[in-house]
Amino acid sequence: MPTLSLYLSPMAASQSLPSFRHSLRRRLHHPNVSSTPLPSTSLYLKPTPTAATTGTATATAIATSSLSAAAAGSFPLSTDTTSAISFDELDRLLAAKNFRQADEETRRLLIALAGEAAQKRGYVYFSEVQFIAADDLKAIDDLWQKYSDGKFGYSVQKRIFEKMNGDFTQLFKKLGWMKKLDTEIEQYNYRAFPTEFIWELTEETPEGHLPLTNALRGTQLMSKILSHPAFGDAIEGEIEEKREEKVAEDAIGGLKKGLKSMSDRLFKRDYSF
Numbered sequence: 125m126p127t128l129s130l131y132l133s134p135m136a137a138s139q140s141l142p143s144f145r146h147s148l149r150r151r152l153h154h155p156n157v158s159s160t161p162l163p164s165t166s167l168y169l170k171p172t173p174t175a176a177t178t179g180t181a182t183a184t185a186i187a188t189s190s191l192s193a194a195a196a197g198s199f200p201l202s203t204d205t206t207s208a209i210s211f212d213e214l215d216r217l218l219a220a221k222n223f224r225q226a227d228e229e230t231r232r233l234l235i236a237l238a239g240e241a242a243q244k245r246g247y248v249y250f251s252e253v254q255f256i257a258a259d260d261l262k263a264i265d266d267l268w269q270k271y272s273d274g275k276f277g278y279s280v281q282k283r284i285f286e287k288m289n290g291d292f293t294q295l296f297k298k299l300g301w302m303k304k305l306d307t308e309i310e311q312y313n314y315r316a317f318p319t320e321f322i323w324e325l326t327e328e329t330p331e332g333h334l335p336l337t338n339a340l341r342g343t344q345l346m347s348k349i350l351s352h353p354a355f356g357d358a359i360e361g362e363i364e365e366k367r368e369e370k371v372a373e374d375a376i377g378g379l380k381k382g383l384k385s386m387s388d389r390l391f392k393r394d395y396s397f
Contacts, residue, residue: 296314
């Protein structure tokens, strides 16, 4: 049963309250007095909403708000689905051989697929690559391969990366992301974005040149992309082992050279006799 609460209209409060108190005193001191009417219109009883009625009203308000959002098309993307993300624009750009804009669209898709934090930030952290669904990343790679006759794509870059034993400097040279300087000593420098990169598909275009991955904050982002389950078993551990073996071999080789040099100095033959 709803609880009754006393409600006093603000406009009549100052005038009605004294007369109401006076009427109550008369009733208490003179029980036989029953003809004196209570002040009207300014004082009445109003049901207090119960928990049930409050819950119903809240649910109604939420439902109304949701319907309004649906009508306006303002539903946010679910955190566990990427069904609203379309690859049609990437397909269109690649089909038109517009590789410059396709590269930008690829970057936009990765940000959208990586989650809300990446979207607010405007770029992807290496730790967020794991949130990109394998099917989505593979779909992007398939489109790049399809419209480049198998010359572009992340899986192409991964294959080259494996051949380079996980050496990013050698990988970047092979992909054409670094250019050889015109110096006496062989030196390389990173190409300037976007003017020095190659946006046409020709015989001279290096294999795996596109899509680009920003490495200004380090190579971890690219490493995570290339070792993503979308492109088969993760190779990061194997590459790290090979890298460590190479470092050990270089260290041993350096030690041997150092010992040989020391030996030559200590036991240098004297031909002065």
